[in-house]
Amino acid sequence: MDTIFEQAVKGDYAIDIPKNFDINQIFDCGQCFRFNRSESCDNTYNGIAFSKKLTITQKDGKVIFHNTSKEEFEKVWHTFFDLDTNYADVIGSFSDDRVLAEASAFSSGIRILRQDSWEALCSFIISQNNNIPRIKGIIEHMSEKYGKPIESESGIDGYSFPTPKALCDAGESGLFALKTGFRAKYIYDAASKVESGEINLSEIDKMKLEDALPALEAIKGVGPKVAACTLLFGFAKHDAFPIDVWVKRILSSYYSDGASHHFSEKNAGIAQQYLFYYERCKNNIFI
DNA sequence: GGGCAGGTCTAAG
DNA sequence: CTTAGACCTGCC
Numbered sequence: 001m002d003t004i005f006e007q008a009v010k011g012d013y014a015i016d017i018p019k020n021f022d023i024n025q026i027f028d029c030g031q032c033f034r035f036n037r038s039e040s041c042d043n044t045y046n047g048i049a050f051s052k053k054l055t056i057t058q059k060d061g062k063v064i065f066h067n068t069s070k071e072e073f074e075k076v077w078h079t080f081f082d083l084d085t086n087y088a089d090v091i092g093s094f095s096d097d098r099v100l101a102e103a104s105a106f107s108s109g110i111r112i113l114r115q116d117s118w119e120a121l122c123s124f125i126i127s128q129n130n131n132i133p134r135i136k137g138i139i140e141h142m143s144e145k146y147g148k149p150i151e152s153e154s155g156i157d158g159y160s161f162p163t164p165k166a167l168c169d170a171g172e173s174g175l176f177a178l179k180t181g182f183r184a185k186y187i188y189d190a191a192s193k194v195e196s197g198e199i200n201l202s203e204i205d206k207m208k209l210e211d212a213l214p215a216l217e218a219i220k221g222v223g224p225k226v227a228a229c230t231l232l233f234g235f236a237k238h239d240a241f242p243i244d245v246w247v248k249r250i251l252s253s254y255y256s257d258g259a260s261h262h263f264s265e266k267n268a269g270i271a272q273q274y275l276f277y278y279e280r281c282k283n284n285i286f287i
Numbered sequence: 288g289g290g291c292a293g294g295t296c297t298a299a300g
Numbered sequence: 301c302t303t304a305g306a307c308c309t310g311c312c
Contacts, residue, residue, distance in 0.1 A: 030293065128294040131311060135293090138309095181308025186295085223295045244293040276293075 020087035022109020051160035103278035120234025167191035186221025232269040
């Protein structure tokens with residue numbers, strides 16, 4: 001029932017592979033939790049973003065957006081895959097740093113997805129002190145229970161990520177029932193503050209990084225790392241620089257001066273993602 | 288089976 | 301301002 005053709009067929013939309021585009025790196029580098037490698041088709045991922053189901057294949061010089069119109073590609077996926085950013089230029093700007101240059105070369109197919117800001121906020125709250133399989137499981141169950149079904153001729157393709165209101169209505173107990181553990185009260189606080197307008201995500205979108213970080217950190221359970229991830233992956237603020245255990249390890253082992261002047265620049269977040277992916281692959285952590 | 292996972296909160300110095 | 305412990309749960 002889940003069979004799809006790897007080649008473009010009627011109803012699909014195909015483009016030439018953009019520079020610096022590798023779906024395996026894009027979806028396995030840990031930035032996004034709702035896309036999964038297809039078990040039946042090579043170089044194919046299935047996922048949901050912005051209340052739409054996408055099956056995507058990268059093959060024979062093409063990227064195929066299955067069952068997708070040109071209009072939907074231009075309206076949703078062009079932006080989602082950040083196709084207007086020139087990653088070769090970004091990588092070029094890292095060439096003076098030996099470690100970063102090596103990590104960039106290794107990870108050159110990564111693009112920072114422009115995900116929905118609310119979904120990114122929730123997802124990275126859930127990610128704290130947690131592992132990827134469980135994070136994905138919680139998000140899927142949360143969507144099934146509190147999201148809306150995404151319908152097609154073949155039935156229900158999946159569920160959209162729940163709105164802030166839906167998670168408010170679920171209540172802390174409803175969220176705890178999803179096995180979110182101590183994060184339930186954090187997710188509830190985020191949902192309440194966004195739903196009430198105390199936190200305004202479109203205002204945060206307009207803010208400079210230095211203002212946006214503390215604005216998000218007003219939410220319980222949102223610290224510097226979750227705030228930076230939210231801004232990098234949910235607001236496309238490429239200067240946000242999340243420091244997790246892996247990046248911390250790189251910083252302490254290769255930048256013994258402690259200072260990380262390279263990482264306060266405008267594309268520090270992209271640098272972070274290259275370093276993160278590079279370090280995890282070197283340590284055989286397959287996401 | 289037990290440690291650990293893309294952290295953050297809280298309570299103390 | 302810096303630093304231990306605790307924390308839900310279920311992978312590895």
